Amino acid sequence: MACSGGEFIVREFLGLLRLGPAWALGPMVILLGLILQGGDTHVLNALLASALLACAALAVACAPSPVLRDVFAVQGFSIFLGASFLVWCALTAWPLLPALHERFAHPLSEFFLWRAPGVSLSPTETLLGVVFMMAPGAAFFLGAMASVEPRARVWGVRALALVALMFSLVSLGDFARASAGRLDAGLSSPNVAAALFGGLGLLSLSVALRAARRSNPNQALPRALGFLQGVVSAPFSAAAAFMAFMCVMLTASRGGALAVGVGLIVFVAAFALRTSSPSKSGFSMPRLVLGLALPIVFVVLASLDTLLTRFGEGEAAIVGRQQLLAAHLETFSQRPILGHGLNTYDQLNLLAMTLENMGPLRQAGAAHNIFVQSLEETGVVGFGLIFLAVAACLLRTLVKVFTSNRSLEWNAALLGISTVFLVHGAFDFALQVPAVGALYAYVLGLLTPRPWD
Helix, strand or coil, rough: CCHHHHHHHHHHHHHHHHCCCCCHHHHHHHHHHHHHHHHCCCHHHHHHHHHHHHHHHHHHHHHCHHHHHHHHHEEEEHHHHHHHHHHHHHHCCCCCCCHHHHHHHHCCHHCCCCCCCCCCHHHHHHHHHHHHHHHHHHHHHHHHHCCHHHHHHHHHHHHHHHHHHHHHHHHHHHHHCCCCCCCCCCCCHHHHHHHHHHHHHHHHHHHHHHHHHCCCCHCCCCCCHHHHHHHHHHHHHHHHHHHHHHHHHHHHCHHHHHHHHHHHHHHHHHHHHCCCCCCCCCCHHHHHHHHHHHHHHHHHCCHHHHHHHHCCCHHHHHHHHHHHHHHHHHHHCCCCCCCCCCCCCCHHHHHHHHCCCCHHHHHHHCCHHHHHHHHHHHHHHHHHHHHHHHHHHHHHHHHHHHHHCHHHHHHHHHHHHHHHHHHHCCCHHHHHHHHHHHHHHHHHHCCCCCCCC
C-alpha cells in the first residue's frame, strides 16, 4: 500500500533507530567538537574522546548481533591494527624490566622519570596521547557500524553533509563579524580550516551527485537545464558544498588550496573511470558535475588575487618549514624503530632547538608534517600499524573504483577526501586537530566499501 512522503520518512527514521544510534551520534558529537575549537586543548580532547567512546558503547549495546558481526567482517583487519597501535603506545609508557633498560629504555628518560625507565621519553604524555587517540578510534568504529546497513550508511553521509552546512554557516558568520583577516573557523589555523572545509565540500558534492544520478526521470529537469539537476535533487547538500568551498578560499591557505585541488581532481577522475553512460535521470555525469562546479569556479575566481598574493609571499615560510622538517627528521633518525613516545612532540621540539633553527621551532606547535611527526613519536612500528590500517581501507576503495559502479559516489568521495587530508598532512597538521582527525576517521569507517558492494 502506498504511503505519503511524511509516513515514509517516519518509517525510515524508526527503522534506523532500531539499528542503533551509530549513524547519527558520531556526526553530532564531531560537529560539537569542531565548534569547540576543534577539541584542541587537553580538556576538550579528553571530553571528545569520552563522548565518542560513550556513543560507541551505546551503539554496541543497541545494535543487533548481525551488525557487529558484519562490522568485524568488513573492518576487522583495520580495527585490529588500530587496537594494536593503542596497545603498543601504552606499552612504550610502561616501566621496563631492569634487564631491558640498557637495550630499550629511552636515553633521556631520567629527565622525565615516571616510575622506572621506559621506551617513551615522557610516559605521562604518552598515556595522555593514548587517551586522545581513542577519539578517532571510536569515531572509526561508529562509522563502520553505520556502514554495514545501506539505510544507515546513506543517512550517516547525509548527517555529515548537514555538519558541513551548519559548520560552514557558523564559520562564515564568525568571519563576517570579524570583517578582516583569514577565516580559521575557530580552529588552530586557517590552514587546518582549509583542509577541513575541502573534505566537507567533497562529501557534500558526492551527496548531491548521488541524488542527481538517482533522480526519477519523470521528475527530472528539461534536458537544456539538466546540468542543474544536482542542485534541484539535493539543494541542502549543494549549498553545503558551495559554502564549504567558499570557506576554503576565504582561508587563503596555499597548502589548503593545493590539497583541495588535488583531492577534487582525484574525486572527478574516480567518476570519469566508471560513468561513461548516462545516469538514471538521463543526464551524463559531465553535465551534472558542471552544474555543481559553476558556483565553485565563481568562488575560486573571485578569491584568486588574494590566493596568488599568498603564494607569492611563501618563500620565507618554505625556508622555516625546511628547518623544522630537518630538525625533526634528525630526531627520528635517533630512534627510528621504537620512536620517542606518542605525544612527546613538545619535549622533542625543545631538545631539537639550536641557535640556527630556534626561530621556526620556537613558533611551531607541530612538525607541520604528520608523517614525520608520527614516525619520530611512534617509530616505524607504530607508524606502520596506522599506515596499514588506513591503507587497507583505501586499497579496497581503489579496487572498487576500477571494478564496480556500485556506491561510486561514496568511493570517489573517500578517495578525494583522503587525498585532501593526506596531501595536506605533508606540510601541515589538520589531522592532528582532534575533531578533524575524528571526522576523517568516521568518514573512513563509513565510506570504505563492503565486500558485497
